[in-house]
Amino acid sequence: MASSLARYKTDVWSDWCPGCGDFGIVAAMQKAFAELDLDPAQTVIVSGIGCSSKTPHFINANGVHTLHGRAIPFATGIKLANPSLTVIVNGGDGDLLGIGAGHFVAVGRRNIDITVILHNNQVYGLTKGQASPTLRRWEQVKSLPRPNIQDAVNPIALAIASGFTFVARGYALWVDHLKEIIKAAIKHRGTALVDVLQPCVTYNNLYTADFYKGRLYKLEEEPGWDPVVHENSIEEVEEKIARAWDKALEWGNRIPVGVFYVNPHVETFEDRIAKLNPLYSESPVARQPIAGEDGRPLVGVEEFKKIFGKYIVEVERK
Amino acid sequence: MASSLARYKTDVWSDWCPGCGDFGIVAAMQKAFAELDLDPAQTVIVSGIGCSSKTPHFINANGVHTLHGRAIPFATGIKLANPSLTVIVNGGDGDLLGIGAGHFVAVGRRNIDITVILHNNQVYGLTKGQASPTLRRWEQVKSLPRPNIQDAVNPIALAIASGFTFVARGYALWVDHLKEIIKAAIKHRGTALVDVLQPCVTYNNLYTADFYKGRLYKLEEEPGWDPVVHENSIEEVEEKIARAWDKALEWGNRIPVGVFYVNPHVETFEDRIAKLNPLYSESPVARQPIAGEDGRPLVGVEEFKKIFGKYIVEVERK
Amino acid sequence: METSGQILTSALARRGYGVVSDREYYSNIVGRHSYVHMRVSARRIPLSLTYPVQLAGFLDAESVFTHVFDIGDGGWLIYDTGVSRTRITRIPSMEPQVRDRLLSAYREAGIGETVSDVVSYLEKERSVNIIGIDFKQVLDGLRKRYNLTLGQAQRFRSTIIFAAMAGLLGLDPDSVDYGIERRFAGRAKIVEMNKFLSSMIIEDVRREYGSPLKLSTPTIDARELIIATGNDIVGMGKVVGGLRFQSYYPITPAADESTFLEAHESLSVDGEALGNILVFQTEDEIAAIASAIGAGLAGARSATATSGPGFSLMVEALGWAGMNEAPVVITYYQRGGPSTGQPTRGSQSDLLFTLYASHGEFPRIVLASGDPEEAFYDAINAMNYAERYQLPVIHLLDKFLANSTFTVPLPSWDRIRIDRGKTLLEAPRGVFKRFDKSEPISPRPVLGSGAITWHAGDEHDEYGHITEDPVNRIEMYEKRMKKLEIADSEIPVEERARLYGGGKDFLLVGWGFVKGAALEALEVLRDRGLEGAYLHLRMFTPFPTRFVGEVLKGYDAGRVIAVEHNIMAQAARVVAQNTGFLVTRYILKYTGRPIYTMELVDAVERIIEGGVEKVVLRYGE
Amino acid sequence: METSGQILTSALARRGYGVVSDREYYSNIVGRHSYVHMRVSARRIPLSLTYPVQLAGFLDAESVFTHVFDIGDGGWLIYDTGVSRTRITRIPSMEPQVRDRLLSAYREAGIGETVSDVVSYLEKERSVNIIGIDFKQVLDGLRKRYNLTLGQAQRFRSTIIFAAMAGLLGLDPDSVDYGIERRFAGRAKIVEMNKFLSSMIIEDVRREYGSPLKLSTPTIDARELIIATGNDIVGMGKVVGGLRFQSYYPITPAADESTFLEAHESLSVDGEALGNILVFQTEDEIAAIASAIGAGLAGARSATATSGPGFSLMVEALGWAGMNEAPVVITYYQRGGPSTGQPTRGSQSDLLFTLYASHGEFPRIVLASGDPEEAFYDAINAMNYAERYQLPVIHLLDKFLANSTFTVPLPSWDRIRIDRGKTLLEAPRGVFKRFDKSEPISPRPVLGSGAITWHAGDEHDEYGHITEDPVNRIEMYEKRMKKLEIADSEIPVEERARLYGGGKDFLLVGWGFVKGAALEALEVLRDRGLEGAYLHLRMFTPFPTRFVGEVLKGYDAGRVIAVEHNIMAQAARVVAQNTGFLVTRYILKYTGRPIYTMELVDAVERIIEGGVEKVVLRYGE
Numbered sequence A, B: 001m002a003s004s005l006a007r008y009k010t011d012v013w014s015d016w017c018p019g020c021g022d023f024g025i026v027a028a029m030q031k032a033f034a035e036l037d038l039d040p041a042q043t044v045i046v047s048g049i050g051c052s053s054k055t056p057h058f059i060n061a062n063g064v065h066t067l068h069g070r071a072i073p074f075a076t077g078i079k080l081a082n083p084s085l086t087v088i089v090n091g092g093d094g095d096l097l098g099i100g101a102g103h104f105v106a107v108g109r110r111n112i113d114i115t116v117i118l119h120n121n122q123v124y125g126l127t128k129g130q131a132s133p134t135l136r137r138w139e140q141v142k143s144l145p146r147p148n149i150q151d152a153v154n155p156i157a158l159a160i161a162s163g164f165t166f167v168a169r170g171y172a173l174w175v176d177h178l179k180e181i182i183k184a185a186i187k188h189r190g191t192a193l194v195d196v197l198q199p200c201v202t203y204n205n206l207y208t209a210d211f212y213k214g215r216l217y218k219l220e221e222e223p224g225w226d227p228v229v230h231e232n233s234i235e236e237v238e239e240k241i242a243r244a245w246d247k248a249l250e251w252g253n254r255i256p257v258g259v260f261y262v263n264p265h266v267e268t269f270e271d272r273i274a275k276l277n278p279l280y281s282e283s284p285v286a287r288q289p290i291a292g293e294d295g296r297p298l299v300g301v302e303e304f305k306k307i308f309g310k311y312i313v314e315v316e317r318k
Numbered sequence C, D: 001m002e003t004s005g006q007i008l009t010s011a012l013a014r015r016g017y018g019v020v021s022d023r024e025y026y027s028n029i030v031g032r033h034s035y036v037h038m039r040v041s042a043r044r045i046p047l048s049l050t051y052p053v054q055l056a057g058f059l060d061a062e063s064v065f066t067h068v069f070d071i072g073d074g075g076w077l078i079y080d081t082g083v084s085r086t087r088i089t090r091i092p093s094m095e096p097q098v099r100d101r102l103l104s105a106y107r108e109a110g111i112g113e114t115v116s117d118v119v120s121y122l123e124k125e126r127s128v129n130i131i132g133i134d135f136k137q138v139l140d141g142l143r144k145r146y147n148l149t150l151g152q153a154q155r156f157r158s159t160i161i162f163a164a165m166a167g168l169l170g171l172d173p174d175s176v177d178y179g180i181e182r183r184f185a186g187r188a189k190i191v192e193m194n195k196f197l198s199s200m201i202i203e204d205v206r207r208e209y210g211s212p213l214k215l216s217t218p219t220i221d222a223r224e225l226i227i228a229t230g231n232d233i234v235g236m237g238k239v240v241g242g243l244r245f246q247s248y249y250p251i252t253p254a255a256d257e258s259t260f261l262e263a264h265e266s267l268s269v270d271g272e273a274l275g276n277i278l279v280f281q282t283e284d285e286i287a288a289i290a291s292a293i294g295a296g297l298a299g300a301r302s303a304t305a306t307s308g309p310g311f312s313l314m315v316e317a318l319g320w321a322g323m324n325e326a327p328v329v330i331t332y333y334q335r336g337g338p339s340t341g342q343p344t345r346g347s348q349s350d351l352l353f354t355l356y357a358s359h360g361e362f363p364r365i366v367l368a369s370g371d372p373e374e375a376f377y378d379a380i381n382a383m384n385y386a387e388r389y390q391l392p393v394i395h396l397l398d399k400f401l402a403n404s405t406f407t408v409p410l411p412s413w414d415r416i417r418i419d420r421g422k423t424l425l426e427a428p429r430g431v432f433k434r435f436d437k438s439e440p441i442s443p444r445p446v447l448g449s450g451a452i453t454w455h456a457g458d459e460h461d462e463y464g465h466i467t468e469d470p471v472n473r474i475e476m477y478e479k480r481m482k483k484l485e486i487a488d489s490e491i492p493v494e495e496r497a498r499l500y501g502g503g504k505d506f507l508l509v510g511w512g513f514v515k516g517a518a519l520e521a522l523e524v525l526r527d528r529g530l531e532g533a534y535l536h537l538r539m540f541t542p543f544p545t546r547f548v549g550e551v552l553k554g555y556d557a558g559r560v561i562a563v564e565h566n567i568m569a570q571a572a573r574v575v576a577q578n579t580g581f582l583v584t585r586y587i588l589k590y591t592g593r594p595i596y597t598m599e600l601v602d603a604v605e606r607i608i609e610g611g612v613e614k615v616v617l618r619y620g621e
């Protein structure tokens, strides 16, 4: 039941540099949305700050362009208030893994059903090309006055260590392949990471389309590759994680893209809340009535006395 | 060349609850300092906020009791300004892995030569026993009105994923064992994590001394256990990480303590800076002169013209 | 001590007395000195505290040492004779400065170093009536009867105290039993033992001393009294006001509100859920405010609760809410600053910060509550304002109010309305101009309403898309700021500032918990021949400039006194900024302890009659 | 366009002219409209900008469309005839609002939709002299000669512009060559091609038009001129002032300062390092300020540089520095807010925020620079104050100053001193009373000095250990705040506020980059018969209350005008708070573009002569 691509386009001009990998990510998202027939009004794209975080303006769906590093907690509030929404986070590597690393770790601990799309270009694009947390030690992209002296963070490894239950990597210029990954990530129930290798044509003269050409290979084409935890035994989880981790460390002449790890057995945060509070799964807190027609509160004096009975003393004069 | 324990004691009364595991951690630190003969004036203990973060006041060495979650960046500034200082961070699990998780990840990327001692009591002690990031899902320690619905973060796994080059776990009540780990961590050149299982007698009724009794075992007593990367080949690193990770996931009937992973081959951040700026290793920026006796700046007009020559135009009237 | 206070408060409320009790404690879990300071009234709900006390009950030696000078001449003291020989120099938990100061005061007063020295000083020099009880002996009896371990019996130490107090106050045993049942509901054995022990003590005390402190017949007109702390009361207001999402990161003294809400997450009435509140513990305060804003965008009434250090971290997202006209309430419990400061002590030192927090300019509402009743309605109003004006609302409280326990009459539902303004839970399908410029307050479809909207922290156009066009910039900037003018014209002045009394001898200007002490001080001073007034400030933006300006015109500068829990006289600065009136007389307190009526009275006299310009208050340990 | 501006500036400076140029750009990397707006003077260093311009050079169609109304009657226009037929409706990068607004203005003025329509309007209706150059043809020539690809040749588009301009201005070719060499130092081939192309164009232009805009002989008395942006100049000040540690997290418009410092990390003079600066890119701004404070504790002069969103995150640690009497400098480049706002545009909307940022009360110094000279000395002073008074210092700048390029005479070393106050790099071994209360400013041994010290964000005793004792609380609180009084008595008033001019017809009150426009407006208005004055505010705490109060006494309220880049008139509020003087006349601009002299002049006239109360300025795209 696919819908038309046009449904997901806005008339806002994309002011990214011509050739930027971000165009490919938007295209893949739009195609994925169309194939999943997402309702734009029930879909929310939440972003941080950076070139990549301009994404929501170019897609016809609700867009919430937030603060540098804070897309995940904004998205968390939106999703928890109304779990029936499809919530997607777009952010840069600086955004999600630099200033936002704490939230990245925390969302993994919750397994909230959102998809995080990481625009991994190894630089801080919008502030003119400083080293981002995915640039490796001693590399020197062109705006740097001296080589980078921090080590790179490995998004795949960090996501797994943090508890993400779907962890994948795509390439911005392989739009159809990326689209499939995004679709799988959205369909997955739980926190999903899609790490997208995204050439920044203006500032990243190391990790260019040329660099990636010939180096990328698809995990799904590796014989016997199966990233999914099927039985959910501790042993299986450990084994799948170990294999994913091994692949995560690969870089250089051969760079894997595809799905690294999926564990569909972990309860989502929303399910956990519903376990404690059954009403939650029927009626999102964002949609519950709180007042009568006349504006009187739902909790009137009688309800108040019942809810807070143990705080109330009936005065008994003697 | 050990010195006396008394040298590391202050006369400040420890206002921890009687029986708190934090007493054991202080004792282990004092013993380690004595055996390493650390100079209290050249040692700095930096802490965040929490019960655990009161630690510096009870040890006779410089103490910097900072903000909740921010001990690592304060310590970073101190160490980078004067690398000749021995810098140790003490913090709680809430402090270092909740609000401070972003800095925890970032310090791993740098491998600054500091030691991080994590007081892991699975609760927010000082705010009265809420779930901390190391409490596991569905566990309910006694102050919680309902069971915990967040997953636990695994400090060992997160540290390895973040790039820490020395990762170990100790137990607060095994003071001598912990002391040895702390000594090794301090001697290690690079960022070291010592995850200390620390019973909170007031709020944690699950992970008590009783619970740990009989469950803990020492890694170093496992046949063939060798956490150290010797050759620094990618394969060896991967293998050591995989083994450490396996051990990190163990919890329940058998819980390992000891050293999980050590890689002495990664350059420290200080060394990287010195590579770019040789003066740095001779003379810490904190100790360089900046003015002459008379208060005149070291950079006078002549030096200024040389340093900033390319910004200066000599006016040539025609 | 908390247990004693709770049981006594229930017993007193049961009989129709008004009670307030302040809880003073260290930032520490076990082992440091803490105490409860109560005030009981038969005539009205007390809202302020004062010294000296007429009746003191101490569980340990440190308390005796610390509070020796707090007991009034001819008052009553209950203590454990088992600690009689303890020396002040042997209390490791006592801070060295406190010990040194007390020791020198003792020396001056000729008091020795042991508890019995202190007690005999009180008895002889201050005619205090002493009730020494051998706790060990009492508890041994209990142990035998109920077969308790030593540790179990120790928990009944506080029973001895509240029972003895109840005896002296002439409380009937039924009311005390009621208090015990309420406190230990569902724990039958504990209730039984407490009842047994307390009735025994009450009888002993009564037999020996009568009821020397018998309270007069209560005249407070209330059939029900809520017993709750300020934290609880704000939580109750939020529940009534329709809160559906509360995020928080633990912090003193705010966390108790969230714990309270967690316990009432499913709003169950007769076993059926009216709705539910999602209470969400986040990884830090940045996530707390960000998720609360997110929940608000999705249509849930949302709030977060915090204190100074937490609010400091929320500042960036506060501006995002302002820029995006997003409703969110921040319930802000002030504690002693700066930095970690005095985490468990009170202050009012964050007002100016909240008024200007975050870079750039945007409208916000800042209101502050002075007593539990205000706190309850303000909690509701804050959420109404946030949605009606589509902006962040900061609701200021102080630790004094938050952690004190009050007896409060039931609020009046007539005054309560839910106002969601132009919130649209359902909207026409399709792209929607969320920031329609045709009016300052635009219709606000929530995420999931059917509309498609964009939001951006960047300056944006009517659709929420980024634009740097200078003309749009001016229009959007002014649209947002204009909402403050609208709020100014709509929110009644009576809810923003109020003048109590009309005497011209002096005008106190204060806010927050100062209210209770100020109102009582007015009365005391009137009896002493000074007729004054109290200007209580409740909303700082939009500020009730005209009203305040008018009130101030009635007074010479030398008779207007700022009374605040800070050093800068922050509210007075807000007054100056808005009205140009420079306050030049100050009564300030910044020890972290509340302003007590008697020291306020004294300070006003020193200023008005003694020509002093500034008095820094310092009573209380 | 930046390249053109830089080369022209160098050429002009070489001949002794003063230049200022403002850079206006979108928060975008490639593709949006950006431009450089210059002012050249033979008489003095210009510090303000104005419209209309006399000479405009455009690289593309969007520029022509956007700036058609910015060119003065009878002025000069250089453009690429290759874009003549481009329509305004076909520029995707132009924001829809801008296009709509321009289109309606065009309609009103009777201008068509193509570039040639615009050009012919300028020529016919506004008697602008048009120099159309076929860029393609020129570049084709270059390509052939040097065997360049199309893409390579495109980089020389700006050469055509600056060369044509140089020709019209009558600049000699040597000076232009000098500019080229400076800009492309070390890239011989590029230098050669630029020289070739520019000399050709200069000659062509001169041949055809003469030098109609020939500048008069410069009279500025300087043998050397620094060409630098505000960011660079602050960096230079920090280097001279002894900075040893700078942390930062990238943000516009602050990051350029850190990049500048990174390029000068090793302070090499004749191949030998005088010292080195550690420039540290952190994971966020919280880590930036925390590490800077840490480095300061260890004894390094330390600072961090940021803008609004970054400062919002630094607020909590700012309070820690205040509480721990730790020196740290925050160089704060204001941009358009709130929230992400207008990241690449200017504003002055963060003043009140910096004054009260962080919970609780502690002393801080907030100073703001109005021109490059002030910025240089303030950068040094900020570090001196931080160490002398042991507190955080916030040095405010605005994007206007930061991103404009100036020609600046060499500073005078006579005025420069390094003052580290009571900093002890070496101290007696052993436990040290870091917070000795005997004086407000205690000796400060650094970590590693030999002393053993403690610090705590909690209220602490003289050793830095936590205490909640109320008496210590009062003493420590007052000790800290007292430092502000000391600073107030020590820092000369002339460095905190200054009155320019003495006319009584009006008084402008402003700060920051307003200074340049205000001073020029004074002159223009004097010529038009209005004698006024300008009160320039430079330090907001400790505020020069007495001086400012005295100045204001000399004026009726109706003649005092706040001139600021914000909507709340923030500095005027600070004035009210301190002096009680309520400003009631305003000239405000908040489009993100600088205040231009001509609009300021006009606004003052409307207020003083037209009886208007407030003027909102809006010139500039």
Ligand SMILES: Cc1ncc(C[n+]2csc(CCOP(=O)(O)OP(=O)(O)O)c2C)c(N)n1
Pocket: A049, A050, A051, A052, A053, A067, A068, A091, A092, A093, A094, A095, A096, A119, A121, A123, A124, A125, A126, A127, A132, D249, D250, D251, D252, D285, D309, D310, D313, D340
């Ligand atoms: C709190 C804060 N700090 C700094 C900035 C400045 N800033 C804007 S974008 C950006 C980094 C962008 O890098 P990244 O997240 O990798 O996104 P990219 O532009 O590369 O897509 C920064 C630091 C900001 N907006 N907010």
Ligand SMILES: Cc1ncc(C[n+]2csc(CCOP(=O)(O)OP(=O)(O)O)c2C)c(N)n1
Pocket: B049, B050, B051, B052, B053, B068, B091, B092, B093, B094, B095, B096, B119, B121, B123, B124, B125, B126, B127, B132, C249, C250, C251, C252, C285, C309, C310, C313, C340
């Ligand atoms: C910004 C901020 N938020 C919240 C707090 C309140 N707070 C004090 S201690 C603490 C948590 C302590 O837990 P942990 O770090 O695990 O240390 P522990 O007390 O268990 O040793 C919190 C949240 C604070 N001081 N600062």
Ligand code: SF4
Pocket: A015, A016, A017, A019, A020, A021, A022, A051, A052, A121, A125, A126, A199, A200, A201, A202, A203, D029, D030
């Ligand atoms: S700077 Fe890089 S990431 Fe940003 S738009 Fe340009 S190419 Fe893309």
Ligand code: SF4
Pocket: B015, B016, B017, B019, B020, B021, B022, B051, B052, B121, B125, B126, B199, B200, B201, B202, B203, C029, C030
């Ligand atoms: S609350 Fe827990 S962690 Fe804190 S001092 Fe007590 S036992 Fe230790």
Ligand SMILES: [Mg+2]
Pocket: A050, A092, A093, A094, A119, A120, A121, A122, A123, A124, A125, A132
């Ligand atoms: Mg990036």
Ligand SMILES: [Mg+2]
Pocket: B050, B092, B093, B094, B119, B120, B121, B122, B123, B124, B125, B132
């Ligand atoms: Mg803990």
